[in-house]
Amino acid sequence: MPSYTYRGRNSSGQEVRGQLEAPSRDEAARAVQGLGVTPLEVKAAAAAGRSIKLGGSFQGLFEEKVRHEDILLFFRQIYTLLKAGVPIMRALTGLQESAVNQGMKKVLQDLRESLDSGRELSAAMARHPRVFDGFSINMVRVGEMTGMLEEIFLRLFHHMEFERFMREQVRSALRYPSFVVLAMGVAIVVVNIWVIPAFAKVFKGFKAELPLMTRVLIGFSDFMVANWIYMLLLVVAAVFGFRSWVATRGGRYAWDKFKLRVPIAGKIVRKATLARFARSFALASKSGVPVIQALSNVAQTVDNAFISDKIERMRDGVERGESVLRSAIGAGVFTPVVIQMVAVGEESGSLDDMMQEIAEMYQREVEYDLKTLAQQIEPILIVFLGIMVLVLAMGIFLPLWDLGKVAMGKGG
The missing domain is CATH 3.10.20 (Ubiquitin-like (UB roll))
Incomplete structure (x- = not known):
């Protein structure tokens, strides 16, 4: 590196x-x-x-990569060792020897060597930005300055547990809609490549004029059958193009903003992201990090470029001398209830406690929304399935019905 x-x-x-x-x-x-x-x-x-x-x-x-679980375990174990009075060098040595992940083992070895050469732990952790984010590094630095290092590690452990929980909640919120869309896409492909061509052969045998909807369905099916390889390559190229676009700063911002506007799932993603923001800000503020610096660090932890930009604008407002309340109103992402709680917290001097309550409130709402997610999506699913059945009925089954009546009339 x-x-x-x-x-x-x-x-x-x-x-x-x-x-x-x-x-x-x-x-x-x-x-x-x-x-x-x-x-x-x-x-x-x-x-x-x-x-x-x-x-x-x-x-x-x-090289084996360091996972989120490895960092979570590291924070918990080093807190336990420091709490028991074990010197930090001995603690890191023991953790290195017991580490299963080879990537984490090398990180711990580098931390020991950095401390041995006179660096502070926060500076040693900063040498591994892919493992320890800016928020964790800054929190450890605050712990070193205040003598609360072991307490900071425990808070980071609980914080990362909450981060993992919220991240899993967001994935759960997006998994069901994604599966529904994928299933409908597969159904459309199967119908157009195998089902409609079989009916098309039957229609050609009757040599009768077909309705407009039937001709459209058969034409689209013939196009897919003749060009499926090119369409598959186009889908693959679109996936790679999308991933490359999302990797850019502008693409990530636009995609994260779009995710918040997705019907039903978007509001769950927004609440989960704001819960992570409130929890991170509460932890930083409670640990003695200045508000401006806390907002700077928290902006890097929310994992959403759009919300991160709003938080950075809040930080700019506070730097200009505005209150946290006024900056939060200007951000335009908080509900009136949250704004009111921020106002009470700032006025009473207990903003960190109010932010903690906001995080817990959003967490409860996310859990409730996930429980009712299937009930909210089912009506939309039924509507789309109804449209598909209606199109197929008009394009395939009605012509068969008409041709059947003609054949019966001729037989009579």
């Missing part, structure tokens, strides 16, 4: 210099922000200062 040197200023205005490893310059800048430093300059470190391993470019392809 390439190394980058940075120059910036901390919250006290003092100039800070350092070096860290990151996949790209942008990731390095985000890692610096996670340390509570405003980056002024980030550039690649000199090649002489880095060791080059033979085949290193291919090693990363086969």
Whole structure:
């Protein structure tokens, strides 16, 4: 992984210099922000200062990646060890020896070596931006400054458990509609490639003029049968094109904004995302992170580019001297009930507690919406199935009925 040197200023205005490893310059800048430093300059470190391993470019392809569960387990275990009075170096050594994931084992080894060379734990974690996000790094830094490191690790454990729960809720919300759409798409393909051609042969045998709807169905079916390979290639290209588009900043923003507008499932995604925002902000605020810095870090954790942009605008408003309430109203993503709770929290000085309640409220609503998701989607599914049956009846079964009556008339 390439190394980058940075120059910036901390919250006290003092100039800070350092070096860290990151996949790209942008990731390095985000890692610096996670340390509570405003980056002024980030550039690649000199090649002489880095060791080059033979085949290193291919090693990363086969190296076991660190999963969310590995980080979750690390936070819980290191909290338990520190709580029991085990020195941090011994704790990291024990965790490294017991780690099953080889990628996590290497991360723990690098953390030990960094601490041994005089770095702080937060700075050592910042060398692995793909493993530890800016929010976690900043929280550990706050724990080091306040002497509450073990408590911070416990809070991060509960926070990541909540993050995983919300992420699974969003996937559950999108899984059923996606399955319904996929099933209907497969049904349309099967009907057009196998069912309609069989009826088309019957119609041609009668040599009668067919209704317009029947001719349209047969024409579309013939087109699919003749060009299915090109249509399959077009679908594959569309999938790859979509993934490449979503990987861009503008594409990710547009797609995340669209997900929030999807009927029924969109409101669940929005509530789950805002629950993660409220929980992250409550944790950062309760741990002593300044509001502006908390909003900057939380914006990176919501996993939705559209909501993240709204949070960054909230941060800009607070930087200009606006209250959190006024900035939240300007964001335009919170319900009046949430706005009222923010107002009460800010006025009473218990904003972190109110944000925690907001997160729990959104969590309850997401769980309820998921329980009733099938009931909400069934009417839409019935309407679409009814349309499909109506089209098939008008295009296929009515001509058969008419031709049957003609044949019976001739027989009489």
